[in-house]
Amino acid sequence: MYHGYSLKEWLTTTNHKRIGILYIITAVFFLIIAGTLGMLMRVQLAAPDQTFLDPFQYDQVVTLHGLLMILWVLTPLGAGLANYVVPLQIGAKDLAFPRLNATSYWTYLFSGVLLVGTVFLPNGGPNTGWTLYAPLNTIQFSPQPGATLAILALGLLAVSITMASINFLTTIVKNRAKGMTWTRLPIFSWSILMTMALALFAFPPLAAGLALLTSDRVLGTVFFSSTQGGSILWDELFWFFGHPEVYIVVFPALGIIAEVFMTFAKRPLFQRKIFIIEFAAVTFLSMGVWMHHMFTTGVNYDVLQAFSVTTLAISVPFEGLVLGLVLTLYKGRIRLTAPMLFCIAAIFTVTLGGVTGVLQAFPTLDYAFRGTYWVVGHFHYVMAGTTLFGLIAGLYYWWPKITNRKYNETFAKITFAISFIGFNILYFPYFFLLDMPRRISTYSVLSGWASLNFDATVGAFVFGPAVILTILNLIISYRKNVPCESNPWEAKEMEWTGDYSGSLSTSQIPTTPNSPESSKLQEDDVK
């Protein structure tokens, strides 16, 4: 049964591989829910003056789509792949605290169930947008119990991710096999280290904010309902979490892109050391840019300008990361497999999403962009483009590792083409909807937004099914039960070979190779 294990074994497992698989399955499940919600929004906005959803329903759909996609889909999908791959890459038997890992997973699952469950409560779920701005999030303006439950679910998720970050940081620092020095640490493990370090710093302030908000809603305190700075307080706490969260989401995808590029270009990473330094610089700087989400709140303008500068500063190392990835292909021996194609698409979207983000870093320009579909286009290029494409590439790339099956390459390439085209039809028009406010449930004919919105809806009906087809491809290949070879990509990384000495991650091969006993891992560690 189930991958050779009984149901009980799945429910009680503390093995990092099976927990990784559980994470991936759950995240894909939430992806389908959140994607469906996205489709509902596109249906509603396909034409002017539609009444398919009423404004309150639409608000709930917007909120759940945002919360689910960012926190219950993209973050855990990266964590799931990390769960499976990182211990293999660093030569650890398991994560440092296996039971904590299991607790982290189940907490994540139940928090997601609670969040989705809010819509079945009387008066519906949260309707405040995923940013939960105060004082709209207080009991006075959103009295439904579903909104309280959503906040508690978010808090539970914060606990889950904090547990995961404790686990991964300890594992990567303490559980590396003999010989797996920091310079040899594979780049995906580096990216997870940075992700988890960021998560450690980002989620506690959110948890603090949620604690205050919960006490507001349950105990009747007045932190966010008071007019004495309550709105700005929430902004500060939320965005101190919210901006690093964007990087928490995108880092695993960048790590995957690096691994895939190295494997399919048969090249070491371009300037690996500089790449890691740039990675660390982005991690560090991303803690200091959150106030660019508050340019129009009217707080002290000099502070905002300082944050504008840090935001621009972060684009320099980030650009270095992208260039490093592109130059990895230089003089390579490139095989355009499905993961490679997805990664190339992800680089395209991260570049476009990135430069549009840089434009928003100028307060003057952001005064116009804020709260419009331009912003929606920007972050969907980064999130739905880079992150989702990167994670799909990761799934394709490690699928032979996880399931011992090869997916159908032709089918995968076709779905790639469809999803890439659909993606661009869906999100590119957003850059031209410069004056359309976000989160409006409908618009009038006079606004002139109808044709672009119709395009986007058409794109949604191409992109959504393409993602489903991708998932189907993976499932079908698993059901077909044709085992593949153990290293179909001729990859050089530890998780495939069980030996780091030939790894493309390190720019220098050790001059004195370690003895086979210490560098070669035991068979069942890698399999």
Added chain:
Amino acid sequence: MAGIKLYIGIWLGLVIATVMEVVVRSLPGGASLIVLVIGLIAGAKAIVISLYYQHLRYEGIRLAALPLAAVIGVVFLGVSAAFTLAMGM
């Protein structure tokens, strides 16, 4: 590892510092000066506890960097929040 006398000595120091905080409160002087002094005493107490009772002094800077980073994060959040308070256009 430190000896029992050191631990008790530190405890005594912490208690005295606590009493001092309360005394400083009732002294005449500018409100901001009192806040500053009390803040410094509280910070010193926290540092002493973490250095000796949590024996960070003996663990070395590499481990101490972790809580230190967290504290720096908090201070950064606080400083930024403080600046945004300044209402000026």
Added chain:
Amino acid sequence: MSQALPPSAVDWNNLFNLAAFIAVTATAIVVGAMIFFAIKYREKKGQPKFIPEIGLSKSRAREAVIFATLSIIILTSLTIASYRLTPNERFPPPVSQSLVINVTAHQWYFNFTYPNGVYYVGTCYVPADKSIIFNVTSDDVMHDFGLMDFRVKIDAIPGRYNVIGVTTPPLDGNSQLNYTIRCYEMCGAGHTFMNAPLIVLDPTAFNQWLINQIAVNSTSSAGG
């Protein structure tokens, strides 16, 4: 009848066009290089076994530094260009020379109060060719006072007055100019429909309207 773009919108458009041009060029270079590499260096059949090149020459590191320097220069100059623009919006002309309008956002409408105490719900009348200061606050939840035709926006936050200044364009032969104020922050179920027309009138017509309003307000308050 074509409406002239307000001066701040023209400036904004110029800066945006410049920045967008640079952004699109950068994207084209990066993506173009990537696609070029992917095609040029793709694996062909019958090639000898490939041994990855491990060492990297120093000149490549120099390239990375050059790219970083280049982008810093571009970003710095854009920042300077944008700062030059900023005062128009953030530091409006002195209050004495401007018309100050208090805007109070509610769920889900805007209320405009003029210096002489006249208030008007749902529509904002302003004189042409005049600097206007909006003093924006909110009565309930967070809203956003967005005037996209002028490319400005400011949050309406309870307990807080945020200031935004614009200069209305001259009428240029039109009898009036029509713009739209929209709410750009999620504020509940009525967010979708929370907008207000901004009508730019000839100064004399505006004064006439203001005088009429005094009468209307006094009768309505007396009646209430």
Added chain:
Amino acid sequence: MKNEESRSEENKSSFMPLIIAGGVALFLLGLVIYIPLLVAGLIIVSVALLKVYKDGTEEKFAQTKEAEEEKFPLESVSKEKLGLWVFLASEILIFGSLIIAYIYVRVNSISWPIATQTHDVLLGMTNTIILLTSSLTMILALYSIRAGNVKGLKICLGSTVALGVAFLSIKLGIEWPALIRNGFTINSGLPASSYYVLTGLHAMHVAVGLVAIGYLMIRTFNGGFTSTKHVAVENIGLYWHFVDIVWMFLFPLFYLI
């Protein structure tokens, strides 16, 4: 391969992560829609934690010794201790953010009551000294067991629990009722809101610490610690000192300034 792996895993696998997570979810659901569910969740979590404790004492989850590992940069720090310090870092950020939120609302408020008029400084100071003393006894507990002195460990842990209970009884039993009688209730405005939420969360941490030290005591009486094997004493001690440190800031913030 599968057999080998599952055999080594059978020892580690457990329903408890699933049940604890489910219990917590039930607790939160109950908090919002139906209080009995909250109680049920609480009971489930407690029972599951007891089960975990039982498994733990049976050494069921004992870590298998790993093969040689890379140690840089934390050569001398055990995995458990590093994990705990990472956890403490997240706690620092939570309490730090809460304190910043408190300072923020306080500075932003037009008026704020004078601390000494609402709070009893003497009681606050007593509580501070009690907590400091409990920190001393906690570090002496570690000192004792390092020297192999199990009796000293028992005495020290016992006095730590006693002092912790004293702290909570003064806070919850004397201070809070008096404050509530004076109309300083949780929903009577920002000063009270911030006081109850911050000190309440701190009290919760004290309570969790007391439960953990209770667990240490039971293990001590079962002869669970020796001069070489006392990781739990040290780690729970680190947590307890952290709770102490938080109070070092909360005391002046609420009682003095």
